Amino acid sequence: MAEMHAEGGADFDLSQFYQIFFEEAGENLDQMEQILLDLSLENADDEELNGIFRCAHSIKGGAATFGFADVAELTHHMESLLDKLRRHELTPVPEMVDVLLESADASRSLLARHQAGEQGEAPSTADLVRRISELASGRVPEAPAERPEPKPPAAAAPAVQTPPVASEPAPAAASGERELMVRVGPLEDLSSADVIKELFRDIPGLGTIADAASEDASCRNFQVTTSASNDDLLDLFAFHVAKEQVRISVLAGGDIAAASDTTEEVPYGFFPDAPGSPGAAAPTRAAQAAAAESPTPAAHKATPAKAADAKGGAQAHVESTTIRVAVNKVDQLINLVGELVITQAMLAQNSRDLDTAVYQQLLAGLADLDRNTRDLQESVMSIRMIPMSIVFSRFPRMLRDLANKLGKKVDLVTLGEATELDKGLVEKITDPLTHLVRNSGDHGIEMPAERLAKGKPEHGTITLSASHQGGSIVIEVKDDGRGLSREKILRKARERGMDVSDQMPDADVWQLIFAPGFSTADVVTDVSGRGVGLDVVKKNIAALNGSVEVDSSEGYGMRVAVRLPLTLAIMDGMSVGVGDEVYILPLSSVVESFQVNNDDVNTVAQGSRLVKVRDEYMPVIAMEKIFQIPRDSSEKSSNIMVVVESDGSRIALLVDELLGQHQVVVKNLESNYRKVPNVSGATILGDGKVALILDTSSMVRRARH
Amino acid sequence: MNINEKSGATTSPGAREYLTFRLGKEEYGIDILKVQEIRGYEPPTRIAHSPEFIKGVVNLRGTIVPIVDMRIRFNCETANYDAFTVVIILSLRDRVVGIVVDSVSDVMEIAPENIQAAPDIESSIDSGCIFGLGSVNERMLILLDIEKLMSNADMGLATAE
Numbered sequence: 001m002a003e004m005h006a007e008g009g010a011d012f013d014l015s016q017f018y019q020i021f022f023e024e025a026g027e028n029l030d031q032m033e034q035i036l037l038d039l040s041l042e043n044a045d046d047e048e049l050n051g052i053f054r055c056a057h058s059i060k061g062g063a064a065t066f067g068f069a070d071v072a073e074l075t076h077h078m079e080s081l082l083d084k085l086r087r088h089e090l091t092p093v094p095e096m097v098d099v100l101l102e103s104a105d106a107s108r109s110l111l112a113r114h115q116a117g118e119q120g121e122a123p124s125t126a127d128l129v130r131r132i133s134e135l136a137s138g139r140v141p142e143a144p145a146e147r148p149e150p151k152p153p154a155a156a157a158p159a160v161q162t163p164p165v166a167s168e169p170a171p172a173a174a175s176g177e178r179e180l181m182v183r184v185g186p187l188e189d190l191s192s193a194d195v196i197k198e199l200f201r202d203i204p205g206l207g208t209i210a211d212a213a214s215e216d217a218s219c220r221n222f223q224v225t226t227s228a229s230n231d232d233l234l235d236l237f238a239f240h241v242a243k244e245q246v247r248i249s250v251l252a253g254g255d256i257a258a259a260s261d262t263t264e265e266v267p268y269g270f271f272p273d274a275p276g277s278p279g280a281a282a283p284t285r286a287a288q289a290a291a292a293e294s295p296t297p298a299a300h301k302a303t304p305a306k307a308a309d310a311k312g313g314a315q316a317h318v319e320s321t322t323i324r325v326a327v328n329k330v331d332q333l334i335n336l337v338g339e340l341v342i343t344q345a346m347l348a349q350n351s352r353d354l355d356t357a358v359y360q361q362l363l364a365g366l367a368d369l370d371r372n373t374r375d376l377q378e379s380v381m382s383i384r385m386i387p388m389s390i391v392f393s394r395f396p397r398m399l400r401d402l403a404n405k406l407g408k409k410v411d412l413v414t415l416g417e418a419t420e421l422d423k424g425l426v427e428k429i430t431d432p433l434t435h436l437v438r439n440s441g442d443h444g445i446e447m448p449a450e451r452l453a454k455g456k457p458e459h460g461t462i463t464l465s466a467s468h469q470g471g472s473i474v475i476e477v478k479d480d481g482r483g484l485s486r487e488k489i490l491r492k493a494r495e496r497g498m499d500v501s502d503q504m505p506d507a508d509v510w511q512l513i514f515a516p517g518f519s520t521a522d523v524v525t526d527v528s529g530r531g532v533g534l535d536v537v538k539k540n541i542a543a544l545n546g547s548v549e550v551d552s553s554e555g556y557g558m559r560v561a562v563r564l565p566l567t568l569a570i571m572d573g574m575s576v577g578v579g580d581e582v583y584i585l586p587l588s589s590v591v592e593s594f595q596v597n598n599d600d601v602n603t604v605a606q607g608s609r610l611v612k613v614r615d616e617y618m619p620v621i622a623m624e625k626i627f628q629i630p631r632d633s634s635e636k637s638s639n640i641m642v643v644v645e646s647d648g649s650r651i652a653l654l655v656d657e658l659l660g661q662h663q664v665v666v667k668n669l670e671s672n673y674r675k676v677p678n679v680s681g682a683t684i685l686g687d688g689k690v691a692l693i694l695d696t697s698s699m700v701r702r703a704r705h
Numbered sequence: 706m707n708i709n710e711k712s713g714a715t716t717s718p719g720a721r722e723y724l725t726f727r728l729g730k731e732e733y734g735i736d737i738l739k740v741q742e743i744r745g746y747e748p749p750t751r752i753a754h755s756p757e758f759i760k761g762v763v764n765l766r767g768t769i770v771p772i773v774d775m776r777i778r779f780n781c782e783t784a785n786y787d788a789f790t791v792v793i794i795l796s797l798r799d800r801v802v803g804i805v806v807d808s809v810s811d812v813m814e815i816a817p818e819n820i821q822a823a824p825d826i827e828s829s830i831d832s833g834c835i836f837g838l839g840s841v842n843e844r845m846l847i848l849l850d851i852e853k854l855m856s857n858a859d860m861g862l863a864t865a866e
Contacts, residue, residue: 335767581751627753672800673762673771674862676752684764690750 017393021062022115023322025071028055029104036100041092049086052100056082059107064397071110074125078103080231081136090138099131178226179251181212182233184241185219197222223251232405327423330383337373337380338665338684344373345686381570384424388466388475389417391430395437395464402441409448409458410441415465421473425564428544429475432537436477436560437462439534444481444558454555456480472546473566478559484510484552510550514538542697545571545588571666573683573693575659576642579629582691583655584664584683589696591643591650593658611652613643619703622654626678626699646697649704666693678702720816723839725846726793726806729781733806734813734839734846741796743809746786756861763803765794771862773855774805779830781807797852802862804851813846815839820848831857 032055035048056079063071078100084090106125113122200209207226226233230248237246351359351366392414403410421429445451445460452458463478486509493500493512500512516535538548545565552558565571565588572587594613601620602610609620623629624638641652664683669676669692680695723734749761749772758777762769772792776784784805792803820837828835834854839846855862 339767629753667767667769669762669769672769672802673752677754679752682750682762682769684767688764690762690764690769692750692752 017389018066018115020322021066022111023324025059025062025111026108027324028059029108031055033101033104036097036104039092039097041094041097044085044092046086049082049092053079053082053086061394061397065393068110068114070122070125071107071114074103074107074110074129077129077132077136081132083231084136090136093135095131096135099128099135103128103132180224180226180230180233181249181251182209182222182224183219183247183249184222184237185245200224235401236405327384330380333380334384337377341373341377342684342686342688344369346688349686382420384422385420386423386426387417388419388421388426389414391426391433392417392464392466394430394434398434399437399441399462402438406442407447408441408445409460410445411459411461413461413463415463416467419466419468419473421466421564422566425544425566428540429562429564432540432562433464433475433477435534435537436562437464440477440479440481440558444479444483446481468566469563473564475562475564476559477562478557480557483554483556483558484513484550485554489513506552507550510552513550514548545586570663571693572661573664574642574661575685575691576623576640576653576655577657577659578623578627578638578655579631581627581629582659582685582689583623583627584691584693585642585644585653586680586693586696587661589644589646591645593640593642596639596641596654611641613641613650613652616650618643618650618652620652620654621699621703624654644696644700646700649700651700651703653699664691664693720814722812722814723846723848724793724809725811725813726791726809728776728779728807729783731779732810732844732846734815734848735793735795735851737812739795739797739851741794741801744792744794744803745788746790746792746805748786759861760805765801765803768801770794770801770803772803772805773860773862776805776807778860795851795855797855800855800862802855813839813841815841815846815848823847830854 032052035051035055039048039052056075060072060075060079063069063075081090081096081100085092085096090096103125106123106128109123110125113119197209200207207224207228209225210223212221212223224233228236233248234246347366348370351363354363356363395414396412399410399412402408440462445462446454446456448458451460461480463476465476465478467474486506489509489512490500490502490504493515498512498515500509514534514537541548541562541564547563549561549563550558551561573584574587574590575582575584592613596611600611600613602612602617604610609622610617611620620641622638624631638654638656640655640658642655642658643650643652666681667683667690669679669682676692678695678699679692680698681693682690683693685691722737724737724740725732725734727733747763749763751761752759752771755761758774760772760774762771764770774784786805789808790805791807791809792805793809794801794803819841820839823832823835823838826832831854834850834857835847836850837848839848854860
């Protein structure tokens with residue numbers, strides 16, 4: 001991770017995030033302990049197992065990002081065990097809970113040591129790791145005290161005890177080759193399962209794959225010979241099918257089968273609380289004791305490590321400068337401030353006609369109130385804003401693993417990590433971004449030899465950048481790989497019967513890759529994969545009121561820019577009046593507005609009306625009609641058109657008047673009522689009344705189809 | 706309004722308190738625990754394509770709350786909006802809803818023995834939404850299961866599409 005940055009040349013100091021990581025890791029460990037203690041072994045709840053797994057996974061991810069290899073290694077082993085548990089490949093036994101709890105303690109003391117600035121001796125985790133891996137392979141390990149060697153090679157030692165019958169497949173395992181049965185499904189579209197076969201063809205050294213009979217029509221079975229681990233395979237397959245849909249089992253008595261044979265032969269052992277157990281647990285207890293400031297018998301074993309632990313613990317209390325608050329509390333605060341802003345606006349409106357000479361003080365006070373509420377609103381909104389670095393920080397590691405797996409060389413450069421974004425958006429943007437980065441790494445960047453042959457540097461570069469542009473944030477994923485091939489996309493589109501022409505502008509051609517099902521994976525390998533799931537990426541981003549732009553040059557790379565509003569809670573709106581009612585249009589979708597002449601409106605089949613705007617005919621939607629707006633006076637009528645664009649299509653809305661532009665706080669209509677056609681939400685106007693926000697994209701869709 | 710006129714006097718085990726209100730000449734009661742607050746009527750924002758009895762939505766301190774006119778829902782002859790028209794804000798299990806009634810009269814405690822099962826009657830609402838008839842001093846109270854009434858599909862409050 002650290003070297004990734006060095007290579008990428010990004011000047012980025014991770015240490016500023018250490019404190020956040022330590023706090024989060026502490027919370028995750030607490031949570032994990034809590035669930036572990038409540039876990040009922042007989043019928044372990046999937047949700048609980050997943051919860052523990054998530055905790056371990058988060059700590060591992062963070063630790064790896066920050067370069068705490070010892071913590072990452074330990075939690076990685078915990079995670080492997082937990083993964084098997086949650087996939088029901090293993091059934092939980094008390095020993096697992098014990099070892100996991102001890103590992104949690106060990107992680108805690110390791111973290112405390114890192115927090116104290118690497119002082120003192122690190123507690124050894126080798127024994128814990130060994131016991132976890134034994135449990136993970138289905139064995140119940142012996143108690144550490146009974147084992148003569150302190151660091152047995154985890155896999156090899158127990159293999160000796162394997163009876164001769166089971167040892168038959170062992171040579172295969174030793175050479176690394178395993179015979180596996182991979183079951184994929186159930187899937188709606190089996191073609192994505194077939195793509196897995198191409199993985200084996202494309203990635204040298206991965207192994208061989210052959211079709212196997214499947215009793216279920218919605219599933220595919222494959223017989224695989226490979227030296228890769230199950231985890232590596234799953235990660236690779238994850239490009240094409242969800243991990244949950246893949247089951248890997250060992251054929252011909254592989255190591256799992258062998259392991260289960262030995263289970264009965266190894267006696268159950270009891271661990272730990274004995275003084276003979278190495279390191280990990282004791283210092284923690286000492287640290288806890290020290291934190292409680294009550295010397296216990298454990299303290300007499302004081303070593304430099306323990307002293308450092310205690311110091312780390314004490315520091316953590318002093319340095320805790322952040323508090324974690326439930327999001328709904330923040331939202332409530334935002335709501336209240338929104339109310340205050342409305343009240344303030346009402347006061348301002350009512351005081352407008354007052355005589356400034358008489359009410360000078362009152363008016364000065366109101367002016368102060370105005371400024372203070374604005375400041376308050378801004379600060380409250382900023383609580384929800386978090387820096388992009390939180391999202392970006394996950395990519396170096398992911399890309400490094402991916403590059404290693406694919407045998408590519410990739411540098412990651414990140415720019416604009418300090419750019420802030422609404423927390424709700426950050427959560428929703430992470431998955432689409434991960435997909436884009438993975439796509440770039442997997443399909444954009446070429447193999448090193450291919451790059452050299454093209455006269456490019458051996459290392460491909462993927463650039464992630466975030467910046468504010470106007471009222472939106474732009475996140476770019478850029479690579480210097482193959483780029484998109486115009487001809488191939490057009491050819492593929494024609495094969496699929498899409499309406500394309502050679503004269504299409506590049507931008508339109510690139511948008512084709514976002515078409516649903518435009519999976520180019522089964523096409524020409526040059527662009528292979530550029531399209532897998534991209535329609536989902538685009539849909540998710542569109543759901544956030546964002547847009548995706550693609551720019552590419554064949555042979556030189558590709559750039560995907562995601563444009564998002566800064567926050568979901570506030571939107572720039574344009575208010576329009578129809579009859580006595582007020583509606584809000586999202587300003588981002590408004591193209592232009594004009595007074596309409598009767599000559600410009602034509603009818604088709606005496607019904608639908610079309611208007612000609614700058615040589616383009618577009619459907620006219622009369623607001624009065626679709627919202628059944630009552631009219632008091634028959635003289636007044638709508639004669640202003642607002643052109644609205646969504647997904648590249650335009651319609652003209654017929655309204656009475658344009659009232660103005662302002663920022664509106666978006667409120668959910670569905671929480672107490674229900675979804676209303678053509679309405680995306682509601683907001684509260686300056687006078688306290690509710691106005692509906694139009695769902696322009698659904699209006700455009702309805703009018704166009 | 707003689708709020709809590711009976712409280713303390715006739716406390717019997719299992720007795721519950723009901724907020725009573727009038728719709729035309731009929732008197733109804735609903736579980737007081739479902740009532741969040743009572744406010745005056747303010748014209749709501751109309752919502753297109755909604756049933757006639759849904760008057761629209763109002764802003765209740767930052768929350769968007771739909772307003773149901775019970776008088777239209779229960780086919781009352783008149784549904785005037787004047788200074789005395791009252792909105793009862795209900796806090797139901799999964800939503801907040803306002804109902805418009807002619808007037809709110811009382812909070813009454815009614816013991817279970819004073820509640821009879823409602824006879825099967827022909828009415829504009831599902832008779833399952835009436836869980837009993839309470840008798841208090843010769844007056845008949847129609848006790849509504851407001852939760853059930855509001856979550857009924859023909860109320861059009863839940864997402865029907």
